[in-house]
Amino acid sequence: DQQVKQNSPSLSVQEGRISILNCDYTNSMFDYFLWYKKYPAEGPTFLISISSIKDKNEDGRFTVFLNKSAKHLSLHIVPSQPGDSAVYFCAASASEYGNKLVFGAGTILRVKS
Amino acid sequence: NAGVTQTPKFQVLKTGQSMTLQCAQDMNHNSMYWYRQDPGMGLRLIYYSASEGTTDKGEVPNGYNVSRLNKREFSLRLESAAPSQTSVYFCASIQGITGELFFGEGSRLTVL
Numbered sequence: 001d002q003q004v005k006q007n008s009p010s011l012s013v014q015e016g017r018i019s020i021l022n023c024d025y026t027n028s029m030f031d032y033f034l035w036y037k038k039y040p041a042e043g044p045t046f047l048i049s050i051s052s053i054k055d056k057n058e059d060g061r062f063t064v065f066l067n068k069s070a071k072h073l074s075l076h077i078v079p080s081q082p083g084d085s086a087v088y089f090c091a092a093s094a095s096e097y098g099n100k101l102v103f104g105a106g107t108i109l110r111v112k113s
Numbered sequence: 114n115a116g117v118t119q120t121p122k123f124q125v126l127k128t129g130q131s132m133t134l135q136c137a138q139d140m141n142h143n144s145m146y147w148y149r150q151d152p153g154m155g156l157r158l159i160y161y162s163a164s165e166g167t168t169d170k171g172e173v174p175n176g177y178n179v180s181r182l183n184k185r186e187f188s189l190r191l192e193s194a195a196p197s198q199t200s201v202y203f204c205a206s207i208q209g210i211t212g213e214l215f216f217g218e219g220s221r222l223t224v225l
Binding site: 002004006009034041042043044045046049089091098100101102103104105106 | 117146148154155156157158161163171203205213214216217218219
């Protein structure tokens with residue numbers, strides 16, 4: 001039973017437009033959420049995170065929104081650039097469980113120029 | 114600053130062979146992790162070590178063993194490889210409790 005779900009395997013967006021990647025979770029104990037980005041033949045790299053006490057966190061072109069009641073978070077990339085083309089993993093952790101990260105299956109983002 | 118280094122990057126094994134994946138980090142991190150990545154499954158935790166001298170099972174530990182040799186090094190061993198262990202393996206480390214893992218570049222393992 002996947003506790004973190006990314007239901008869209010892929011997303012294609014035009015350069016300059018907004019990319020919205022979605023993530024749902026089932027475990028209400030999760031209190032910290034992260035997004036990782038992965039290029040082919042490389043390890044995932046940290047992108048942005050949000051604590052459960054917040055509903056929004058922004059870092060440049062990247063904004064993460066958290067809706068705790070819906071157990072849903074999303075990553076917005078504005079404007080999208082071709083270099084953003086990668087696999088994006090949503091991850092969650094719970095301080096109760098020693099902060100081990102649980103990852104979603106990933107969403108492949110393609111930004112077309 | 115190399116970060117997290119994994120070796121080998123590629124390996125092909127026959128069913129029943131054994132091998133060890135090596136991981137070393139130079140960031141003085143306390144905790145280290147081994148994940149495997151499979152299509153449609155994301156990253157799944159195999160084993161982790163919260164600190165030097167301790168190891169614990171993750172979500173998918175069967176068929177694997179680990180050794181936390183010292184603070185820097187955390188190895189993953191397959192005693193008798195099976196085709197189901199064909200995957201990309203990632204080692205990661207973290208200093209504190211923020212959840213921001215630093216990953217190695219991955220080791221692609223194929224078991225025939």
